[in-house]
Amino acid sequence: MIEIKDVSKDFAGKKRAIDSLNLTIPDGKIVGFLGPNGAGKSTTIKMMTGILPIDDGSITLNGHDIEKQPLQAKKIFGYVPDQPDMFLRLRGIEYLNFIGDIFDIPVDIRKEQIETLTETFNIHDALGDYIQTYSHGMRQKIIVTGVLLHDPDIWILDEPLTGLDPKSAYMLKEMMREHANKGNTVFFSSHGLEVVEQLCDEVAIIHNGKLLFYGTLDEMRKTYQSDQSLEHVFLELTNDE
Numbered sequence: 037m038i039e040i041k042d043v044s045k046d047f048a049g050k051k052r053a054i055d056s057l058n059l060t061i062p063d064g065k066i067v068g069f070l071g072p073n074g075a076g077k078s079t080t081i082k083m084m085t086g087i088l089p090i091d092d093g094s095i096t097l098n099g100h101d102i103e104k105q106p107l108q109a110k111k112i113f114g115y116v117p118d119q120p121d122m123f124l125r126l127r128g129i130e131y132l133n134f135i136g137d138i139f140d141i142p143v144d145i146r147k148e149q150i151e152t153l154t155e156t157f158n159i160h161d162a163l164g165d166y167i168q169t170y171s172h173g174m175r176q177k178i179i180v181t182g183v184l185l186h187d188p189d190i191w192i193l194d195e196p197l198t199g200l201d202p203k204s205a206y207m208l209k210e211m212m213r214e215h216a217n218k219g220n221t222v223f224f225s226s227h228g229l230e231v232v233e234q235l236c237d238e239v240a241i242i243h244n245g246k247l248l249f250y251g252t253l254d255e256m257r258k259t260y261q262s263d264q265s266l267e268h269v270f271l272e273l274t275n276d277e
């Protein structure tokens with residue numbers, strides 16, 4: 037479970053990026069995080085993962101405060117950033133072994149998992165290459181593989197499906213469902229409303245740093261007395277005019 041309590045964030049000289057955000061993301065569900073460009077999705081995710089400091093409020097992951105207990109909190113989540121341009125000077129296999137080392141994954145289990153996951157995502161043949169030479173989708177897949185390798189309870193994924201080929205996107209969606217069905221937390225941001233409609237148990241919609249809606253799609257339709265698609269309600273909700 038992720039608990040965001042009264043969180044605010046300001047960047048110097050700009051309007052408030054996140055404004056008193058309260059959101060509890062439960063276990064056992066896939067929760068989609070939606071909002072127009074600049075709404076505050078990545079900023080929220082970066083505060084959840086300890087990349088950005090929180091100005092006001094607090095965030096806990098399975099009870100561990102990300103700022104007060106960063107090591108405990110960081111052990112239990114995996115994060116896929118929206119821009120997977122990291123560790124570019126490492127070869128794919130070096131990156132995965134690095135993840136294996138920091139999370140103490142025994143070498144035999146690690147080897148087997150790397151084999152299976154990279155075959156699934158079709159990047160096995162590129163493991164000896166530098167990440168620098170990977171395409172955007174391949175970079176995403178190596179980071180997703182790293183997350184799956186250490187098998188954290190909580191998955192936090194920032195636009196994980198953007199840039200993935202159809203088979204890899206399908207596999208990742210299946211894995212997300214399986215992970216949630218086991219009682220874990222899956223939270224992901226997306227601009228793909230159809231994917232969210234198809235995959236998520238609940239959605240959170242943010243706009244101008246404020247939460248506009250949180251609940252199931254059925255609840256959303258009831259609240260807004262609409263039998264229309266998520267796209268329709270989303271556009272209505274986030275229309276500033």
Ligand SMILES: Nc1ncnc2c1ncn2[C@@H]1O[C@H](COP(=O)(O)OP(=O)(O)OP(=O)(O)O)[C@@H](O)[C@H]1O
Binds near residue numbers: 048071073079
């Ligand atoms: N490092 C930063 N410095 C200054 N302003 C920032 C920084 N990061 C984000 N912002 C601002 O915070 C607001 C929220 O941005 P954020 O990246 O969280 O939006 P987003 O919902 O993830 O958008 P997108 O869908 O385009 O990825 C925007 O106004 C953005 O300009």
